[in-house]
Amino acid sequence: MEYVIVNGEVMDRASAKVDIEDRGYQFGDGVYEVIRVYNGKMFTGTEHLNRLVESAKKIRMELPYSPEALAGMLEQLIAKNELQTGIVYMQFTRGTSPRNHVFPGKDVAPTFVAYTRQVARPEESMQKGVRTILDEDIRWLRCDIKSLNLLGNLLSKQKAAEAGCFEAILHRGQTVTEGSHSNISIIKDGVIITHPADNHILNGITRQKVLEVCKNEQIPFEERAYTLQELYAADEVFSSGTTVEVMPVIEIEGKPVGNGEPGSVTRRLQELFKAEITQQCGQI
Ligand code: DCS
Numbered sequence: 001m002e003y004v005i006v007n008g009e010v011m012d013r014a015s016a017k018v019d020i021e022d023r024g025y026q027f028g029d030g031v032y033e034v035i036r037v038y039n040g041k042m043f044t045g046t047e048h049l050n051r052l053v054e055s056a057k058k059i060r061m062e063l064p065y066s067p068e069a070l071a072g073m074l075e076q077l078i079a080k081n082e083l084q085t086g087i088v089y090m091q092f093t094r095g096t097s098p099r100n101h102v103f104p105g106k107d108v109a110p111t112f113v114a115y116t117r118q119v120a121r122p123e124e125s126m127q128k129g130v131r132t133i134l135d136e137d138i139r140w141l142r143c144d145i146k147s148l149n150l151l152g153n154l155l156s157k158q159k160a161a162e163a164g165c166f167e168a169i170l171h172r173g174q175t176v177t178e179g180s181h182s183n184i185s186i187i188k189d190g191v192i193i194t195h196p197a198d199n200h201i202l203n204g205i206t207r208q209k210v211l212e213v214c215k216n217e218q219i220p221f222e223e224r225a226y227t228l229q230e231l232y233a234a235d236e237v238f239s240s241g242t243t244v245e246v247m248p249v250i251e252i253e254g255k256p257v258g259n260g261e262p263g264s265v266t267r268r269l270q271e272l273f274k275a276e277i278t279q280q281c282g283q284i
Helices: 023-027 045-058 067-080 123-128 151-162 205-217 228-233 264-281
Strands: 003-006 009-012 030-038 086-093 111-118 130-136 167-172 175-179 183-188 191-194 221-223 236-241 245-252
Touching (some): 003 067, 030 045, 030 264, 045 067, 045 086, 045 205, 067 086, 067 111, 123 245, 130 151, 130 236, 151 167, 175 228, 183 205, 191 205, 205 236, 205 245, 205 264, 236 264, 245 264
Parallel strands (some): 130 167, 130 245, 191 221
Antiparallel strands (some): 003 009, 003 111, 030 086, 167 175, 183 191, 236 245
């Protein structure tokens, strides 16, 4: 049996139901998170749950649970589903009410749904690196919110998939922002350069962890906007995200990054990131 959570209740997936007038379904009016699970334990769970609370605040939604209460429920779900390596997905929508752009009254409670899924670490891609395309970033100007509205991201990711690529690197004019489903950083002369955490990108928990590791290890980094020209001239490029960890990018629009193989700085970051996972969740 596969268990899910609907509004705080753990139940069989087959009996889980959401109303057709749920605002998530009709408007994408909600927020979500994806947390990695290794050895049955959540990695950087606190950081993800804090971001969830922040995302909700930014769309003027109050979550009915504290991050601590949420963590407890998610741990229970992971245990019930006997999940070892995978993800736990959760979303909150602004609840169910007759379709109207105006927010419903305070009497309407958010809808909370969570489920788990087995997802292996993408070890082969992490070893070999991945290919990417470029795409214009056509999304709205609040990409810092982890909103259910992902159409801009989906259109770019679909384009990448149709080109046999892992990711679409997005740019607003000449400025590289992030990927369709990950953050994108470049390395030039040993310095990591990544877009600042403003409204143009999602401030990835993986991105933040990587920068924290860089600080500890005295690996130089800059949080600043960089251009397409800098992207093409980079020694190394990597994508980072919850499911993909630190993923070397070896090709952009058919052109090799550096010598076309994962570089030494990216390799080092992968090792340091793995050590963080091991420290929190045990040997992987
Ligand atoms: N940027 C975008 C647009 C993302 O969708 C994600 C992760 C990231 C950056 C990286 O953030 P994290 O490091 O916090 O994961 N997207 C999640 C998703 O939708 N599925 O898996 C991860």
